[in-house]
Amino acid sequence: MSSPTEKNNPAPSRHRGPVELRRGLAKGSTADQHLLDTRSPGDFTSTDPWRVLRIQAEFVEGFGALANIGPAVSVFGSARTTPGSAFYETGVEVGRRLAEAGFAVITGGGPGSMEAANKGAVDGKGLSVGLGIELPFEQGMNQWVDLGVNFRYFFARKTMFVKYAQGFIVLPGGLGTLDELFEAMVLVQTHKVTSFPIVLIGTEFWGPMVNWIRETLVADGLVSAGDLDIISVVDSAEEAVQKLVAGV
Numbered sequence: 001m002s003s004p005t006e007k008n009n010p011a012p013s014r015h016r017g018p019v020e021l022r023r024g025l026a027k028g029s030t031a032d033q034h035l036l037d038t039r040s041p042g043d044f045t046s047t048d049p050w051r052v053l054r055i056q057a058e059f060v061e062g063f064g065a066l067a068n069i070g071p072a073v074s075v076f077g078s079a080r081t082t083p084g085s086a087f088y089e090t091g092v093e094v095g096r097r098l099a100e101a102g103f104a105v106i107t108g109g110g111p112g113s114m115e116a117a118n119k120g121a122v123d124g125k126g127l128s129v130g131l132g133i134e135l136p137f138e139q140g141m142n143q144w145v146d147l148g149v150n151f152r153y154f155f156a157r158k159t160m161f162v163k164y165a166q167g168f169i170v171l172p173g174g175l176g177t178l179d180e181l182f183e184a185m186v187l188v189q190t191h192k193v194t195s196f197p198i199v200l201i202g203t204e205f206w207g208p209m210v211n212w213i214r215e216t217l218v219a220d221g222l223v224s225a226g227d228l229d230i231i232s233v234v235d236s237a238e239e240a241v242q243k244l245v246a247g248v
């Protein structure tokens with residue numbers, strides 16, 4: 001029987017595929033770490049040839065789970081925003097408006113603005129999708145995800161965000177959000193995807209980044225001026241969904 005203290009502070013847990021590990025076993029590394037950290041000691045099951053099969057399975061399972069979700073939009077944003085904050089509540093409105101416009105909402109399935117967009121999708125009676133990622137400090141899928149797929153590898157998960165979405169809406173965020181945004185921008189810039197609107201919400205937040213791209217990257221000839229047309233920056237969930245629908 002668990003003590004009251006244990007109930008209030010549940011033991012740390014971690015998932016490896018279908019297996020959940022708790023307490024001492026929860027410490028350790030993730031599949032991504034094993035793959036990318038060449039200093040890890042390898043055993044038979046984690047040598048690269050075997051990993052290829054696991055990576056392949058991750059794509060097969062992702063494709064299978066998402067094949068029939070219909071028109072969808074991926075929403076990115078900070079894992080750290082909290083209910084009641086402006087960014088979080090904008091995320092809820094984005095999810096709701098997308099659902100009302102007939103789109104499934106795909107997020108990273110985590111907390112913060114991901115949770116907000118998933119909540120909005122449920123409020124709007126749409127399909128709420130979460131693509132979770134195995135992390136050393138994993139928190140599990142947020143409660144508003146109705147269709148969840150867990151990934152070990154960031155790169156397999158990123159493929160799903162693009163392959164099953166008609167466009168992206170990006171809320172303010174940190175490194176994870178920037179990674180997802182810039183990957184999408186490169187895919188459009190290099191014509192790997194076409195007709196793919198990318199709408200950023202928050203002119204005050206994104207303005208300095210856009211200015212830096214224009215004043216440094218374009219000025220130094222590192223990107224074309226036209227590359228800035230890949231993104232639109234707006235200030236409300238309503239405008240973001242309108243832009244997205246117009247660009248699809």
Ligand SMILES: C/C(=C\CNc1ncnc2c1ncn2[C@@H]1O[C@H](COP(=O)(O)O)[C@@H](O)[C@H]1O)CO
Nearest residue numbers: 076077078079080108109110173174175176177
């Ligand atoms: C850091 C915290 C939770 C981490 N959990 C995450 N779960 C799912 N997806 C995540 C998580 N953290 C980052 N992501 C992905 O990156 C984007 C947000 O990253 P940011 O650095 O917070 O901007 C997001 O779109 C996810 O796809 C809670 O403390």
